[in-house]
Amino acid sequence: MNQNLYKSRNRWRNFFLLRFILLNQVLFLIFLLSQCSLPSKSKTSQEPQIQIHFISDEYEETKFIPSSLFESKDLLLILAELSKKEDPSMRFISTNRTEEIMEVNGKRNSWSEGWVVYVNEERIDGIQMKRGVRVGPNDKIEIKYEAVERVFGRPRP
Known part of the structure; x- marks a missing residue:
């Protein structure tokens, strides 16, 4: 039973860790794009x-x-x-x-x-x-x- 609980906790931890890493990468890409000085026709x-x-x-x-x-x-x-x-x-x-x-x-x-x-x-x-x-x-x-x-x-x- 302890082992199942341990596996379940690991899955949730891995799930949240993966989401955290993806979110950080997206935010970093947004930051990089905002720093680019591309001319805007509008x-x-x-x-x-x-x-x-x-x-x-x-x-x-x-x-x-x-x-x-x-x-x-x-x-x-x-x-x-x-x-x-x-x-x-x-x-x-x-x-x-x-x-x-x-x-x-x-x-x-x-x-x-x-x-x-x-x-x-x-x-x-x-x-x-x-x-x-x-x-x-x-x-x-x-x-x-x-x-x-x-x-x-x-x-x-």
């Missing part, structure tokens, strides 16, 4: 970004500029920063009163076509750009190469 996609969509008959691309949800930035400064990085390559014409995009990735304005800026589907002219147009992550920004009417070289609204 983290970067949750950060607010200002999106600028460039559209022409031979070029279409969307640029993403990091921004906080409650921060607005000057559109002209954003475009100038992209131009400085040549991503995309852009050239501007600037006067005391107006600012105009002249070229994007080699696609240059002509007398009948040119780069036009839209913010939330509203056309933005060069004078507004010069005065400052604030944009944030919730704004829809498109820069399209389309037909324009010019008077004395300046696009007409």
Whole structure:
């Protein structure tokens, strides 16, 4: 009888010892995985970004500029920063009163076509750009190469 009791106790002890070892190994694996610094796509996609969509008959691309949800930035400064990085390559014409995009990735304005800026589907002219147009992550920004009417070289609204 003592021997049966001894075997039974050993079985329970072995059972609990095995569970304890398995639990420790699982916890150790969880600790190791938590220490790994793998990049997470869900983290970067949750950060607010200002999106600028460039559209022409031979070029279409969307640029993403990091921004906080409650921060607005000057559109002209954003475009100038992209131009400085040549991503995309852009050239501007600037006067005391107006600012105009002249070229994007080699696609240059002509007398009948040119780069036009839209913010939330509203056309933005060069004078507004010069005065400052604030944009944030919730704004829809498109820069399209389309037909324009010019008077004395300046696009007409």
